[in-house]
Amino acid sequence: MRDSHSESDSDSCRDLDSLLVPVVDDDGAPFWEYAAQGELRVQACAATGCGELRFPPRPCCPHCQSFESDWRRMSGKGKIWSYVMPHPPLLPAYAAQAPYNAVVVELTDATHIRLVGNVVAEPGAALDSVDPARLRIGAKVQVAFTKGAGASGVTVPQWLLERS
Numbered sequence: 001m002r003d004s005h006s007e008s009d010s011d012s013c014r015d016l017d018s019l020l021v022p023v024v025d026d027d028g029a030p031f032w033e034y035a036a037q038g039e040l041r042v043q044a045c046a047a048t049g050c051g052e053l054r055f056p057p058r059p060c061c062p063h064c065q066s067f068e069s070d071w072r073r074m075s076g077k078g079k080i081w082s083y084v085m086p087h088p089p090l091l092p093a094y095a096a097q098a099p100y101n102a103v104v105v106e107l108t109d110a111t112h113i114r115l116v117g118n119v120v121a122e123p124g125a126a127l128d129s130v131d132p133a134r135l136r137i138g139a140k141v142q143v144a145f146t147k148g149a150g151a152s153g154v155t156v157p158q159w160l161l162e163r164s
Contacts, residue, residue: 019093021152027057030071036155040143041071042113055113076143078105078159081114085132100127105141105159119159120144134161 024032027043034041043057047066060067080103087099094100100118107113121129123144140162148154 020091021148022154022156024154027059031057032154034071034073035145035157036147038145040074040076040157042074042107042110043069044072046070053110053113055115074107075109077108077162078115078141078143079108080104080119080135080137080139080141080159081106082137083119083135085135094127097127099132101130101132101135103135103141103159115157117157117159119161120146122160123158130161 022028022032031041031043042053042055045052045054045061045064045066046068047061047064050061050064050066052061052063053072054062057069059069061069083101083103085099085101086094089095089098089100102116103119104114104116107115118127119130119135119141120127124146141159142162143157144160145155146158148156
């Protein structure tokens with residue numbers, strides 16, 4: 001997911017082609033469309049009197065059972081709720097970047113919504129670009145978006161540590 005095009009980065013991008021990519025289904029398609037526009041949005045119930053946010057996206061509100069929904073823009077701010085440092089990696093495509101982080105981020109404007117991703121030094125940086133010693137539960141993060149490598153081209157949210 002790197003943006004530069006040096007020869008060594010080009011090799012890395014080929015490796016990134018084999019990383020896991022999100023499966024875009026009908027319910028979640030708007031999430032990925034907004035991500036491609038650089039916006040973090042969460043599905044919300046559009047029924048009068050409800051308005052509950054829900055993630056992952058689904059056709060029916062679990063609170064009022066309405067099938068009406070819209071997508072609310074979030075600030076993109078959150079905090080690390082949990083994280084792991086997989087090493088050795090579970091999948092061969094991740095070996096060159098191990099150890100790397102996988103985080104669960106709790107959104108500031110919707111604390112019951114948690115998203116999975118990686119903390120990186122800058123948008124598109126390698127998954128191992130942040131020193132693991134800098135990660136901690138409760139660390140503040142801000143979303144950044146990176147267009148995926150390979151045929152999928154899905155733009156994914158990643159996370160940047162906020163300066164404290």
